[in-house]
Amino acid sequence: MIALKIAFRNISRQKKRSFLLAGAIAFGMLVITLLNALSGGVVENIRVNFSHALGGHIFIMGREFSGEGRMIHKIRPDQRLDQLLDENAASIRGFSKRSQAVPSLIFGSKQTMHLLYGVDFEEEDQLLESLAVTAGSLSGVSREGNALILPKPVGERLGVEPGETVLVKLETLSGQQNVGEFKVKAFIEDQEQFGLSAAYANRSYLNDLLGIGSQEYQMLNMFVADLSRLDDLTRVFREGLKSPEELEESKFEELEEEEALLEVSVGGVPLDPMMGGEEIKPWEGTRYQVMSLNQIMEPVELMVGVLNQVGLVIFLILLSVTMVGITNTFRMIMIERIREIGTMRAFGMQRREIKRIFLLEAFFLGLLGSAGGILLTALLAFILSKIRFGADPALQFFLRQGQITFSFSAASILINTALVLVISLIAAYWPARASAKLPPVEALSSHT
Amino acid sequence: MAIVELEKVTRVYTLGKAEVHALRGVTFAIEKGDFATIIGPSGSGKSTILNLIGCIDQPTEGKVIINGKPTQGLTDKVLTTLRHETLGFIFQSFNLIPVLNVYENIEFPLLLGRNKMSKKETKEWIEYLVESVGLIERLDHKSNELSGGQRQRVAVARALVTRPEIVLADEPTGNLDSKTGQSIIELMKKMNADLNTTFIFSTHDATIMDIADHVIRLLDGLVVENSKNRVRAGGLS
The missing domain is CATH 2.40.40 (Barwin-like endoglucanases)
Structure with missing residues (x-):
């Protein structure tokens, strides 16, 4: 308890120094939290904008071969499809043909x-x-x-x-x-x-x-009621619309999905999935391709994941630099407080308690820096989200109604804070250990 | 009954290639309740003896016995516990913890180990000590808001808070003017009488040593005088 009190108060002893160290940590935290929140917001916006642009979350297309052996894209009235729509009506917010x-x-x-x-x-x-x-x-x-x-x-x-x-x-x-x-x-x-x-x-x-x-169409688009169930519902339709032959040919399914993904990602017009590739063996009746927004979002999420990893690397570099700063500062602190360490040891403070004071001080510093970084991020995000970026089509896809949005993830904030705290503790560990190991007689006879 | 015993104690420091013999076979004993002073010129070994009695240093040879227990061979943890339970310290530079106020500085040693007193008893005991050292109005002050004399009074109260059997004071008046120094020694003498705590302090001030009832005089690491019961119930003139 006394170690906690002393460590906490030590933070305010050298205000300028603590401010600079906590500021460096806060800056690192600001960079990573802002980047994470921005990428999270971008993904959400792209998801929403995609669903608006494509008119749904799940997309079903039908393919069949004409009498001349030409592949055509259309969906005929189909009981299987109607039945699936009825059975899952509660999970579907709306659909269009x-x-x-x-x-x-x-x-x-x-x-x-x-x-x-x-x-x-x-x-x-x-x-x-x-x-x-x-x-x-x-x-x-x-x-x-x-x-x-x-x-x-x-x-x-x-x-x-x-x-x-x-x-x-x-x-x-x-x-x-x-x-x-x-x-x-x-x-x-x-x-x-x-x-x-x-x-x-x-x-x-x-x-x-x-x-x-007149009763036929080319694409059935569905908006689902709960996006967290999107993959489940997609699976229900994919499985439910498979013909008996397709079930046997399921080994080709993955290939078709990949092609389907490629098809939608180049625009709304269906392209022949085997265009330029090997020939497809014609089939009887209609075969369905069922895709979800999540599949379309995969490359985007991959890109955002890379962006987040780059952010993490920047964050770790910043933290490493700060870590060196913390280690040096705590070495300096040890020298400055050497007589104090000796006094505490003389009065019966055990080595582990001395170490604890230093580690707690580093912990508080990390916590202060993290909290500062999060607050700064919230402030900056608030200001940035008020800016309108005009109607540049290249940007609009990433924005919501012309504005940047930020999506804060509690989990990533907690992980980053934990990372800051661990690094602060590691940085302070060696000076803390050296302080604890200092013989009291040497500490007390020091003239610093 | 001897509370502190030194038997043929030597202490050799190595400074680079040179060896410094700070103590060369010192033997003496201090009785419980003594108000003992160790005097001698600079470099005579006063602080070294206090460090050895205070268990913050170990002799090169010989035995240091505190309260009947030899200290050599004890681990750092045991020595630390021994210091906490048996010893109090007063330093020349006061060594108060700057982030704590007067009350917290005095309370500090109590928080380092088992405190047998209740919260209420602890508070009353600290207030008694603060009152005894005349700082009841300054309880909330930090050390940088106190004069040198006031800081040393806090240090005296802090040294006594765990009711140690021995209080060691290394040149407690060294950083004070003579009048303040005199009042600190008087305070220590009063506490010695009130609480029957053994005080061992070093000084090179001849006027202050007159108050001690046991004087150990050192010269070049050797005891040259070990006289007891000089002014048992006396005070400063």
Whole structure:
């Protein structure tokens, strides 16, 4: 107890020195905590932005072979799928069945290519609510078969106005060119901040142009109610949608997943997974690819993990430098307090108690530095999170509504604090041991 | 009954290649309750003797017996416990712990081992000591807020707080003016009489040594005078 009291009060003996040492520790703590919180925030933001951009957390795509042996991407009405959706309704916050294409939009002499989603506006009423209309109106959009909702910059590029008609040129699933007319219903705020800018049309009309049935679609996207169950639910759908043949071919599954990951990571348009690779043996019926946001996030998380490791290395270098500082300081402290050590020993303080005073002092210093670092980080994070970074699309994907967000992890703060404390104790150990071993007669006869 | 006995004690220090014979076969005994002084010029071996009696140093040869127990061969832990239970120290430079206030400095030795007193008894005992040394108004002061004389009074109270059988004081008046030094010696004498604690102090001040009832005079590491019962119940003139 007395060792605790003396150690605690010793911290304030040389205020400037303690401040500098604790400040160095605090700086290290600031760097690592801020970096961890920033990377955590970035991962969260990318996750949210991805889910918005891709329209869900779980993505199901269907593949089948046409009569000509061409692989096409579509999902037919399927009892297995409907049953799975029903069985897991409680875990699903919402889902959408979409078709998609990247057609050429033509108006007069102007032409541009843009991602076009075919949606069932009656099913996806929340989508209409989330779109910010800048011109025109969304009312009655589900009733007008060829209605088209365009991002404002696309409309401006084409020079078209709401109410006017644009030509849409695309390739059907069977590989033929097709052209349709769409009536621009409204302009919306570009959703490029979510990483993907898309136009919207009625699914049945787009399906007609793509050459697929009105009840068919190309992608089923689901938002789950609890993200912590995302992997479980993905597994349920993946297993539930496997055909008997696929179950036998499960050894190829991993390969397909990797390909699927590659497919989504390059944009919304499905690519032939075996493009440029070995030939696939055609199969009967539809085979499904089920992917989750977590799979898409894996490379991002890997990158963030590397970033965190770099941060940890910087932190350890800073701590090592501080450790040298602490060791030297405690050597100095030992010399300064040598008579005090002798006095305490003379009065009956055991060696281990002398050592304990030094170690406790280092512990308090580490604790003070860590607490200071965490407070500084919180302050800095608060200030940084108030800054708006404009609408640079390159940045938007990492931000939430144009602002940096920080995600503090109690576990990583505790681990870093423990690391600081251990390093402080190691740094002070040798001077503490030397102080404890000092013969009292030498300590008392010292003239320092 | 002898509380401290030194038998043919020598202490040789090695300084580089040279050997310094601080003590050359010193033998004497101090009785319980004595107010003993060790006098002699600088370098005569006064501090070395106090260090040996205080168990913070070991003799090169000979025996140091404290309260009937020889100290040679004891481990550091046992010696530390012996110091805590049997000895109190007063230093020339006071050696108060700067981060503790007057009360805490006095209490400090009690916190290093088993304290048989209750909290209330401890508080009363410390307050009695503080009152005895005349610092009751300064309980909360840190050592840097006290004069030299006041610091040494705190040191006297601290040395007595564990009710040691022996208090060792190495030049307790060395850093004080003569008047303050005299009052410290008077205080030590008073405590010696009140608590029957054996005091052994070193000095080279001839006027102060007159108060002692046992004088050991040293010269070049040898005892040249060992006289007892000079002024048993006396005081400073």
